Amino acid sequence: MMTTTPLEMNLSTHGFVVAYRDDEVNEIVFVRKRMGEAFDRVRLNFSDNEKAASAGVEISIVPGRTALKSLCVHRCLIEVATDAERGISQIHDDASLRALFARISEVAPSKCDILARDELARLLQETSAGRNAATKYLKLIEEFGVDTIVDRVTTSAQTEIARIQQHRFVCIPNGEDYYSLALQAIAVGCGQIEGDENWLVGRDADTSADRELMIRLQIMASRLAVETGWELQVA
Numbered sequence: 108m109m110t111t112t113p114l115e116m117n118l119s120t121h122g123f124v125v126a127y128r129d130d131e132v133n134e135i136v137f138v139r140k141r142m143g144e145a146f147d148r149v150r151l152n153f154s155d156n157e158k159a160a161s162a163g164v165e166i167s168i169v170p171g172r173t174a175l176k177s178l179c180v181h182r183c184l185i186e187v188a189t190d191a192e193r194g195i196s197q198i199h200d201d202a203s204l205r206a207l208f209a210r211i212s213e214v215a216p217s218k219c220d221i222l223a224r225d226e227l228a229r230l231l232q233e234t235s236a237g238r239n240a241a242t243k244y245l246k247l248i249e250e251f252g253v254d255t256i257v258d259r260v261t262t263s264a265q266t267e268i269a270r271i272q273q274h275r276f277v278c279i280p281n282g283e284d285y286y287s288l289a290l291q292a293i294a295v296g297c298g299q300i301e302g303d304e305n306w307l308v309g310r311d312a313d314t315s316a317d318r319e320l321m322i323r324l325q326i327m328a329s330r331l332a333v334e335t336g337w338e339l340q341v342a
Contacts, residue, residue: 109157111135113205117212122342123149126171126335133157138170139219140339144238145227146170147219147342149211150181159195160204162187162211164218166227168234170336172278173325177318178234180226186214237322243300244292244323245330257291264294267307276312276324279332289327293320 115125118137126138126148133153138146148165167179183194187210190196196207231238248256260268268290277286290307298304310320330337 109153109204111151111208114151114208114211117208118149118215121212121216122339123147123216124335124339136171138336138339139342140170140336141166141219141223141227142341144168145223145231146336147216147223148174148179149215149219151211153198154195158198160198160207161195162207162215163194164215164222166219166223166230168230168238169326169329169334170339171329171332171334172280173329173334175278175321175325177322178325180222180230182218182222184211184214184218186218187211234322237319238326240300241323241326241330244289244296244327247296247300248288248292248331251295253288256288256295259295260291261294264307268294271307271310271312271320274311274313276321277328278325279328279334282328282332285328285331286324288331289324292327293323 115137122139123137124139126136128135135151137149141147146167146169148167148170150163150165151160153160162184163181164184165174165179165181167174169178185191185194187207188194188196196203198204198207251259268287271290272287277283279285294307297306307320310317312320312324
């Protein structure tokens with residue numbers, strides 16, 4: 108992926124740091140903390156052999172790669188695009204790339220504020236149960252210990268975990284262990300935390316009909332992996 112150093116420097120003055128960079132899909136995401144469980148994000152994608160780019164702003168309850176639907180709200184930055192109808196900027200040379208970076212730096216921070224004003228309260232309300240549960244499960248892991256919580260998982264719960272792990276929900280590279288630990292904690296603690304000892308039974312981690320398991324898993328995995336952003340101070 109082409110260099111983004113000028114954009115990184117410009118956005119840093121607004122409190123943003125690089126959340127992650129993915130060279131396989133030509134994507135870079137910047138993050139700043141808005142409040143304890145809410146993050147502003149700026150996403151930049153290159154396409155067409157890096158001859159085009161699109162940008163967007165996001166409000167999210169996780170800072171990094173786990174910011175999926177239900178955990179994150181995205182809005183295209185058509186204001187910075189040379190082709191506003193498609194939300195794309197053509198990159199002809201270094202000058203056009205730097206011009207795009209300048210437009211993003213100028214527009215994105217205030218657009219994050221607007222997006223938060225429009226969507227944050229709803230996002231926090233809709234994810235309230237999942238966020239609260241995830242926090243309790245993480246405390247359970249701390250209490251029982253990473254290496255021993257698996258010993259508390261029943262045989263039937265292990266079967267459910269194995270079934271759920273067939274679904275596609277791992278977002279963090281080489282992060283399967285974080286999700287396994289999260290599932291184990293849910294299996295052990297769901298009776299107390301969810302009020303249902305069979306809460307995991309029949310649930311899918313990647314379904315549009317029920318996002319509650321997905322929300323819990325992605326928050327917990329992000330926390331366990333210590334994704335960039337959690338440690339930031341509120342901007």
